[in-house]
Amino acid sequence: MYDAKLEVSKLLAPHVTGLETQEIYNMLEVPPNPEMGDIAMPCFRLSKVLRKSPVQIAEELAAAVQENEHIERIECVSGYLNVFLNRSHFIQKTLSHILETGKGYGSSDMGKGKTIVIDYSSPNIAKPFHVGHLRSTSIGNSLYRIFEFMGYRCVGINYLGDWGTQFGKLITAYKHWGSEEAVKKGLVKELVSLYVKFHQEAEENPELEEEARQWFARLEQGDEEARRLWKWFIDISMEEYQKIYDLLDVKFDSYNGESFYNDKMQPVIQELKDKELLKESQGAMIVDLEEEDLPPCLILKSDGSTLYATRDIAAAIYRKNTYDFEKCIYVTGVSQSLHFRQWFKVIKKMGYDWHKDLHHVPFGTVSIGGEKLATRTGKIVLLEEILSKAIEKTLETIEAKNPNLENKHEVAQQMGVGAVIFSDLFSNRIKDVSFSWDEVLNFDGETGPYVQYTHARACSVLRKAGDADVEVQAGLDSTLLSSEEEFQLVKTLAVFPDKIMQALEDLEPSVITRYLVDVAQNFNRFYHEHPILVEDQAVRNARLALVKAAKSTLSNGLRLIGLHAPERV
RNA sequence: GUGCCCGUAGCUCAGCUGGAUAGAGUGCUUGACUACGAAUCAAGAGGCCAGGGGUUCGAAUCCCUUCGGGCACGCCA
Numbered sequence: 001m002y003d004a005k006l007e008v009s010k011l012l013a014p015h016v017t018g019l020e021t022q023e024i025y026n027m028l029e030v031p032p033n034p035e036m037g038d039i040a041m042p043c044f045r046l047s048k049v050l051r052k053s054p055v056q057i058a059e060e061l062a063a064a065v066q067e068n069e070h071i072e073r074i075e076c077v078s079g080y081l082n083v084f085l086n087r088s089h090f091i092q093k094t095l096s097h098i099l100e101t102g103k104g105y106g107s108s109d110m111g112k113g114k115t116i117v118i119d120y121s122s123p124n125i126a127k128p129f130h131v132g133h134l135r136s137t138s139i140g141n142s143l144y145r146i147f148e149f150m151g152y153r154c155v156g157i158n159y160l161g162d163w164g165t166q167f168g169k170l171i172t173a174y175k176h177w178g179s180e181e182a183v184k185k186g187l188v189k190e191l192v193s194l195y196v197k198f199h200q201e202a203e204e205n206p207e208l209e210e211e212a213r214q215w216f217a218r219l220e221q222g223d224e225e226a227r228r229l230w231k232w233f234i235d236i237s238m239e240e241y242q243k244i245y246d247l248l249d250v251k252f253d254s255y256n257g258e259s260f261y262n263d264k265m266q267p268v269i270q271e272l273k274d275k276e277l278l279k280e281s282q283g284a285m286i287v288d289l290e291e292e293d294l295p296p297c298l299i300l301k302s303d304g305s306t307l308y309a310t311r312d313i314a315a316a317i318y319r320k321n322t323y324d325f326e327k328c329i330y331v332t333g334v335s336q337s338l339h340f341r342q343w344f345k346v347i348k349k350m351g352y353d354w355h356k357d358l359h360h361v362p363f364g365t366v367s368i369g370g371e372k373l374a375t376r377t378g379k380i381v382l383l384e385e386i387l388s389k390a391i392e393k394t395l396e397t398i399e400a401k402n403p404n405l406e407n408k409h410e411v412a413q414q415m416g417v418g419a420v421i422f423s424d425l426f427s428n429r430i431k432d433v434s435f436s437w438d439e440v441l442n443f444d445g446e447t448g449p450y451v452q453y454t455h456a457r458a459c460s461v462l463r464k465a466g467d468a469d470v471e472v473q474a475g476l477d478s479t480l481l482s483s484e485e486e487f488q489l490v491k492t493l494a495v496f497p498d499k500i501m502q503a504l505e506d507l508e509p510s511v512i513t514r515y516l517v518d519v520a521q522n523f524n525r526f527y528h529e530h531p532i533l534v535e536d537q538a539v540r541n542a543r544l545a546l547v548k549a550a551k552s553t554l555s556n557g558l559r560l561i562g563l564h565a566p567e568r569v
Numbered sequence: 570g571u572g573c574c575c576g577u578a579g580c581u582c583a584g585c586u587g588g589a590u591a592g593a594g595u596g597c598u599u600g601a602c603u604a605c606g607a608a609u610c611a612a613g614a615g616g617c618c619a620g621g622g623g624u625u626c627g628a629a630u631c632c633c634u635u636c637g638g639g640c641a642c643g644c645c646a
Binding site: 026029031032033036040042044045047048054077078079080124161164165166258281282283284286293294295296297298300301302303305307308311312332333334335336337338339341362364365367394397401402415426427428430431432433434436438439442443444445446447449450452453454456457460461464465510514517518521524525527528529531532533534547568569 | 572573574575580581582583586588589590591592593594595601604605606607608609610611626627638639640641642643644645646
């Protein structure tokens, strides 16, 4: 990949005493306004070392530098050295790289031989799948695709909430008020209402709680009826979740949930004892974290039973042994931050230096109309409902604008679902989000459909160009792409690899989402200003090359955030 | 009470390893379809970057503090 910044650093380095090319590289920045240049070097910091004014340094540097094929000209403006790139050279290098790499543009093999474990989605069995779950699912799925694109082997784990006292409650409720027919008919919805009914009834009949405890105990002891019901509830839930995962186009490599670790916690508890980390406190067993400046981590309740930290620790050790990961990533709500910080430290105290490879990737809370989502109060918006509304709206738009589209239902699904995922991945994951129907169902501006539409538009031109597009690479004369819009678009396309790296380092898919809007805007500006399918074959080929490069970038980027890039919409 | 996070245009958000005149989208007011797709493009209005101190040649960005909001702080996950 052509790296203009690197070329500029190489050019400047010999003239700046005491600084390596790499250091210069890190100093370079992009001017706020394109009219000021393409790459800038602020000279203020050098001022102290060189005992000269920044203005003087910039001017001397500009005079000393031999301009070469990479550079058009250099200007000095109040302490900045502003470099204007040789546009046609830059365009030539950048476009040919993108066209050569195509579907692989932006990818790398940096992760070769390394494994990333990503724990995401992880819904609780017998609970409805709502907007809140979408965040973990979409963020985790995108990280999966980003790491995979960069050559890592990824293991996606859906750590299902398939164990715990809620199953005692559910079985109790089922035995009292449920029936096989009702559950078969109502599925998860019926399970939820049984669960809600349990809580209502338990307010007046506390003995129900005791009954639930007993049912859970029977489940733990392997009681046949309890196991059968438990398994059944899981199957019903999974079937429903699977429909949603299919819609979202999200996959997992493992569905090992909480129950998978039931028999893996005792050895861990023993290990903690052997390492003398376990301490009795108020009847419970804890790991003291005072020297880490954290509250203690609870490992065993006073009745001897395990807690979620126990399970997470056992799971982490199992995953390390099984996958030998480079990183293990947990995508959950920000409310669990302390919990992760605590048990990560327990791993550290156990003497595992891979504790530093454990990463919590928190995201903000979803609220609706200022209120938090809660299954119990019924204050939820089901994801299924959102997706179907979005798909429906997309279909209406297609009927209005492109009624002859062949696979309109498939496309409506890809765009409707895309709109929802896109808006979920648009802002920094840590920000709290307020769910709004207007926003999710708005397809103008910074939205998934806008980017997908732009991509389809590019495809449409390439299609109309017919076999001319075969000549695109050979016929590229980059001096013909001389307009501002064309240059800006190429500049935007060129930073795709940087954006992927940033998203990967920050574990932040929104970097890509926002970048795609940037590409689409630049493409549409270009598209609007310059006719592509013109008579002049040379101009036509040059512009087609640009369109093709933009198309590849858009489609690669969309895949990284989990969206489809349909060729016709 | 303690800790962590957030506060930027009416609204939703970028920008936060310090750099030039703080950017998008949306909404509002206008203009552009006999055109390669108007789910588009262009123009306008809209800001004491929550307030106050400090560090610096330079602060939306770093430090301190106040205010406002969220979350968490032992037997739920």
